[in-house]
Amino acid sequence: MNQIIEIxxxxxxxxxxxxxxxxxxxLVQRLGLNKDITIxxxxxxSQLFLMGYxxxxxxxxxxxxxxxxxxxxxxxxxxxxxxxxxKEKQIPYEVPTFLTMLSSYFxxxxxxxxxVIGVHPWWExxxxxxxxxxxxxxxxxxxxxxxERLFSQMRQQRxxxxxxxxxxxxxxxxxxxxxxxxxxxxxxxxxxxxxGVGLVFIPGMMSGQxxxxxDPLIAIRYQIVVMxxxxxxxxxxxxxxxxxxxxxxxxxxxxxxxxxx
Amino acid sequence: MQPLLEIRxxxxxxxxxxxxxxxxxxxxxxxxxxxxxxxxxxxxxxTLLRLICRLNVPRSGEILFKSxxxxxxxxxxxxxxxxxxxxxxxxxxxTVRDNLLLPFTFALGQHKAAPDxxxxxxxxxxxxxxxxxxxxxxxxxxxxQKQRLSIMRAILNEPDMLLLDEPxxxxxxxxxxxxxxxxxxxxxxxGKTLVIVTHxxxxxxxxxxxxxxxxxxxxxxA
Numbered sequence: 432m433n434q435i436i437e438i439x440x441x442x443x444x445x446x447x448x449x450x451x452x453x454x455x456x457x458l459v460q461r462l463g464l465n466k467d468i469t470i471x472x473x474x475x476x477s478q479l480f481l482m483g484y485x486x487x488x489x490x491x492x493x494x495x496x497x498x499x500x501x502x503x504x505x506x507x508x509x510x511x512x513x514x515x516x517x518k519e520k521q522i523p524y525e526v527p528t529f530l531t532m533l534s535s536y537f538x539x540x541x542x543x544x545x546x547v548i549g550v551h552p553w554w555e556x557x558x559x560x561x562x563x564x565x566x567x568x569x570x571x572x573x574x575x576x577x578x579e580r581l582f583s584q585m586r587q588q589r590x591x592x593x594x595x596x597x598x599x600x601x602x603x604x605x606x607x608x609x610x611x612x613x614x615x616x617x618x619x620x621x622x623x624x625x626x627g628v629g630l631v632f633i634p635g636m637m638s639g640q641x642x643x644x645x646d647p648l649i650a651i652r653y654q655i656v657v658m659x660x661x662x663x664x665x666x667x668x669x670x671x672x673x674x675x676x677x678x679x680x681x682x683x684x685x686x687x688x689x690x691x692x
Numbered sequence: 693m694q695p696l697l698e699i700r701x702x703x704x705x706x707x708x709x710x711x712x713x714x715x716x717x718x719x720x721x722x723x724x725x726x727x728x729x730x731x732x733x734x735x736x737x738x739t740l741l742r743l744i745c746r747l748n749v750p751r752s753g754e755i756l757f758k759s760x761x762x763x764x765x766x767x768x769x770x771x772x773x774x775x776x777x778x779x780x781x782x783x784x785x786x787t788v789r790d791n792l793l794l795p796f797t798f799a800l801g802q803h804k805a806a807p808d809x810x811x812x813x814x815x816x817x818x819x820x821x822x823x824x825x826x827x828x829x830x831x832x833x834x835x836x837q838k839q840r841l842s843i844m845r846a847i848l849n850e851p852d853m854l855l856l857d858e859p860x861x862x863x864x865x866x867x868x869x870x871x872x873x874x875x876x877x878x879x880x881x882x883g884k885t886l887v888i889v890t891h892x893x894x895x896x897x898x899x900x901x902x903x904x905x906x907x908x909x910x911x912x913x914a
Contacts (some may be wrong), residue, residue: 592841593747598795598849599772661881684746687768 435643447472480537489556500558502540502563506533509571516575519582521690527675528574532668536566539664547656565636565657566664569621573665577617584609585689586679592687602681606612610677615671621662694759695720696853696885697744697774702753704739712751713739714909716898721853723786726879726886726898727913731906737889738779740911741855744887745776756850768800774849779858781838783830788816791830791841795849807848818877819844820870836867843874853885860892 450472457464478534489497510529517524536557539562545553553559584594588609595605603610629651633641638655640650699719705712713736721727731737742748744755746762750823762770772795783791789812807815809826816824819840824833833841838853839859846854856875860868872894878884879898888896895903904913 461751545837590782591784594778595794595798596747596767597745597778598777598798598845599768599800601768601799601800604798614800682749684749684763686747686749 495554497653498554498559501560505567509567513575515570517579522679524676528672533669535668536563536664539566539660543656543660569661570596570665570668571668573617574672577613577669578676580616581613581673581676582689586691589687589691602685606677614669614673618665621665697721698756700754703751704743705751717911719911721887722881723885724900726896726901727904729889729904735906737906738857741776741857741889744855745771745774772800772849773851774853775846775849776855777842777846779861782843783838785831787827788824789826790828792845792848815844819874822882836863857890858890
């Protein structure tokens with residue numbers, strides 16, 4: 432089967448049955464999720480339709496600056512989402528996070544689309560934007576987990592960190608365990624995904640390619656590149672962002688600035 | 693003789709624009725002295741100790757240690773010379789030995805010779821920690837034992853000055869008596885300079901003792 436089967440609007444509406452099941456479950460079990468499911472459904476449909484039209488336009492326009500502009504907006508949105516998930520409001524971390532994500536994800540997307548896939552020009556939107564989207568989406572979740580873990584552990588273990596500082600530790604030594612734990616917590620989902628891929632689940636991108644008629648042997652190559660890219664970009668961005676944020680948790684005199692809980 | 697520690701016109705408040713905890717505070721501590729700082733809860737006693745070792749930064753004023761502004765001393769070096777022992781003793785999830793040798797694992801302490809087990813065991817006895825094994829978990833000790841262990845750990849780092857924050861606040865009377873005895877020995881026998889914050893009526897039985905009290909944001913010394 433090489434031809435993709437188009438999903439008609441009535442067929443799309445049929446898929447709403449799944450949402451209906453979720454709504455009924457929430458109602459019967461009194462989960463109180465009906466409002467969230469409704470908003471989620473509306474947002475999924477509207478956001479994806481908007482994205483579909485936007486991508487059609489961008490793919491047609493074939494403009495370098497438009498492609499890069501979309502990339503910047505995607506990174507900015509990711510930082511905004513991370514900000515919503517992280518409770519800490521005292522230590523400013525948004526600007527370094529944005530700049531690190533922007534530079535490291537750009538290099539990753541560039542490396543993959545230009546050198547690994549070998550597409551010309553390197554910014555060909557059909558390759559560059561989905562690649563960047565996967566990197567940003569995956570690393571965004573990892574960073575949100577890592578940053579939140581770092582701040583919460585700094586708050587919880589404040590006395591232990593200060594005890595080490597008082598015994599002559601520098602700020603890196605005093606927070607080494609917390610730092611390691613936070614980076615690991617962010618990276619574990621990507622590493623687990625490498626363990627389960629092909630056995631437990633077929634990733635979204637590969638499923639999409641197969642459904643669109645791509646030979647599975649080609650689809651797996653793309654997926655392998657994507658899996659490696661996601662682990663690598665998550666590791667690079669986590670280490671850089673977390674090192675900057677950790678420094679910001681301490682003042683000039685290496686005094687801990689994170690307030691107790 | 694030049695004081696070991698000189699505090700000049702020190703003011704501190706938590707947030708910009710908030711009421712200061714204290715203002716224009718002056719204090720000299722000479723080598724070998726045992727200064728006891730008293731005052732009501734929230735008067736700024738613990739804050740004063742935290743400012744000396746720069747766990748907090750003052751609004752204005754200066755603190756000199758051996759005539760050098762503490763702000764200019766690299767923080768790890770400053771804190772290993774002036775070691776602050778917290779009110780609630782903190783141990784890592786490791787053995788008593790690993791907790792005691794913690795300062796020797798940091799970059800600053802790696803060049804120092806770590807004490808051997810025989811030395812540590814002798815010190816455990818001197819700190820009334822008979823029966824405590826170097827191999828047991830430090831987290832399983834009582835609060836009183838942890839408090840003595842945390843002072844012992846600070847001493848192993850050979851500081852010039854020890855800052856003890858309410859060292860007996862969580863202890864029963866027997867444990868408190870043991871701790872007072874240790875504090876007095878550290879001062880008289882080992883010549884350690886001590887600044888002790890307490891809200892109790894404790895007066896160390898040592899010749900070099902001096903008492904200061906926080907009253908209405910001012911520190912009055914005898």
